[in-house]
Amino acid sequence: MTKVYIAIIGVGGVGKEFLKQLSNYITSNRSAPHILIPIVVSRSSAAVVSQDYSPIFLPSALDNLARSTTNPLSFPDEALSYFRGAPGEVILVDNTSDEKLAAHYPALLKNGVHIATPNKKGFSSDITLWDSIFASARGPSNLGGGYVFHEATVGAGLPVLSTLRELIETGDKVKKIEGIFSGTMSFLFNTFAPVGSGSSARFSEVVVKARDLGYTEPDPRDDLNGLDVARKLTILARLSGLNVRTPTSFPIQTLIPKPLESAASADEFLQGLGDYDTAMDELKRDAEAIGKTIRYVGKLDVESGHVEVGLHTFNTSSPIAGLKGSDNIISFYTERYGDNALIVQGAG
Incomplete structure (x- = not known):
C-alpha cells in the first residue's frame, strides 16, 4: 500500500489525541514509503468529508468540523459507497463506543475496509457479532476481507x-x-x-x-x-x-x-x-x-x-x-x- 486513506469517526478525548498523533506522524514522515491521507473526520452530528479524496488538513480539522453542516456518512451503504470510490485502501478508525457502528464491522470488513478501534462493543457484546467480525476479516480463507485491529480495547496503549x-x-x-x-x-x-x-x-x-x-x-x-x-x-x-x-x-x-x-x-x-x-x-x-x-x-x-x-x-x-x-x-x-x-x- 503506497497510499492509505483514513476515515476517522469520533473526536472525543481519544479521537482528539488520535488526530494530534496522526497529524504529527504525517508531518514527520513525509519521506515514508506509504502516504497516509485523512479523508473523513466525523462526529455524531457533523462531518468533514473529502469528496475528491484529497487529504484533509488535520491541524484545522476540528475547527472545520465545528462549522460543518455536512451530515455524517450513514452506515453501511453510504459509507461503503464512498469508501469504494477511494483510489486505494481505506482504514476506518472508530474512536467511539458506539455499539450500532460496531454492528456494521462485518459488512465493512467483507468489502475490504480495514478497521482500527478502541471500541469494545464489537468485541465484547454477544458472541455472534465477535464470530461475524472475524469470519469477515482478512485471513487464510478470506484474502479479500479487511484487517481488524483492536489492541486498544483492553489496556488502552498497553500491549x-x-x-x-x-x-x-x-x-x-x-x-x-x-x-x-x-x-x-x-x-x-x-x-x-x-x-x-x-x-x-x-x-x-x-x-x-x-x-x-x-x-x-x-x-x-x-x-x-x-x-x-x-x-x-x-x-x-x-x-x-x-x-x-x-x-x-x-x-x-x-x-x-x-x-x-x-x-x-x-x-x-x-x-x-x-x-x-x-x-x-x-x-x-x-x-x-x-x-x-x-x-x-x-x-x-x-x-x-x-x-x-x-x-x-x-x-x-x-x-x-x-x-x-x-x-x-x-x-x-x-x-x-x-x-x-x-x-x-x-x-x-
Missing part, C-alpha cells in the same frame, strides 16, 4: 492483546489471567487503601475526587458497575478460547449500593454515596487486619472456564497491591512462565 496472542501463537498454554483493567478502579483503590501509608479518606470522597480529576465517566456509576472491566475480561476470555457469550454471563460485583442505582443524576448518586461508606471501611479494615489490601480486579481461569470481576484481597507485597496512580497491571500465568507471571503494567 495486552498482542502479548496474549503471541503467547498462544508460539505454543504457550495460558492458565490464568488476572489484574486491574480499569484506570478508574486503580486510582480509587490505590487512593482509598494505599499500601504502606494509611488513608483516612472515605470511599465516597475518593470517588468525588476521581470524578473531579476526570478519572471517571461523567456519571461514576458507569465505572462502579464493573461492566467496563467485564467487557475487557470477555475479550481476553474469547482470545483465550473460552466461549463467553456476553459480558454479563459471569459474576460481576457492582460497587453501586442498590438504593442508589436509580438515582436521578450523578450528583444525586454522589450525595447519597457517603451513607454507605461504613461497609467499604469494614472491608478495608478486615484486609489490613490480616496484612492485606483490597483491589478491584478481573480474574480469568482458562482451565476451569471461570471468569469473574470484583473485589479481592492481596498481600501487600504483590505487584497488584503495589500499583500507583491510575496504572493498569495484567498478569499472565502460563505453562512457560510457571508460577512467575508475565506482567504487563503501565498507564491505562
Whole structure:
C-alpha cells in the first residue's frame, strides 16, 4: 500500500489525541514509503468529508468540523459507497463506543475496509457479532476481507492483546489471567487503601475526587458497575478460547449500593454515596487486619472456564497491591512462565 486513506469517526478525548498523533506522524514522515491521507473526520452530528479524496488538513480539522453542516456518512451503504470510490485502501478508525457502528464491522470488513478501534462493543457484546467480525476479516480463507485491529480495547496503549496472542501463537498454554483493567478502579483503590501509608479518606470522597480529576465517566456509576472491566475480561476470555457469550454471563460485583442505582443524576448518586461508606471501611479494615489490601480486579481461569470481576484481597507485597496512580497491571500465568507471571503494567 503506497497510499492509505483514513476515515476517522469520533473526536472525543481519544479521537482528539488520535488526530494530534496522526497529524504529527504525517508531518514527520513525509519521506515514508506509504502516504497516509485523512479523508473523513466525523462526529455524531457533523462531518468533514473529502469528496475528491484529497487529504484533509488535520491541524484545522476540528475547527472545520465545528462549522460543518455536512451530515455524517450513514452506515453501511453510504459509507461503503464512498469508501469504494477511494483510489486505494481505506482504514476506518472508530474512536467511539458506539455499539450500532460496531454492528456494521462485518459488512465493512467483507468489502475490504480495514478497521482500527478502541471500541469494545464489537468485541465484547454477544458472541455472534465477535464470530461475524472475524469470519469477515482478512485471513487464510478470506484474502479479500479487511484487517481488524483492536489492541486498544483492553489496556488502552498497553500491549495486552498482542502479548496474549503471541503467547498462544508460539505454543504457550495460558492458565490464568488476572489484574486491574480499569484506570478508574486503580486510582480509587490505590487512593482509598494505599499500601504502606494509611488513608483516612472515605470511599465516597475518593470517588468525588476521581470524578473531579476526570478519572471517571461523567456519571461514576458507569465505572462502579464493573461492566467496563467485564467487557475487557470477555475479550481476553474469547482470545483465550473460552466461549463467553456476553459480558454479563459471569459474576460481576457492582460497587453501586442498590438504593442508589436509580438515582436521578450523578450528583444525586454522589450525595447519597457517603451513607454507605461504613461497609467499604469494614472491608478495608478486615484486609489490613490480616496484612492485606483490597483491589478491584478481573480474574480469568482458562482451565476451569471461570471468569469473574470484583473485589479481592492481596498481600501487600504483590505487584497488584503495589500499583500507583491510575496504572493498569495484567498478569499472565502460563505453562512457560510457571508460577512467575508475565506482567504487563503501565498507564491505562
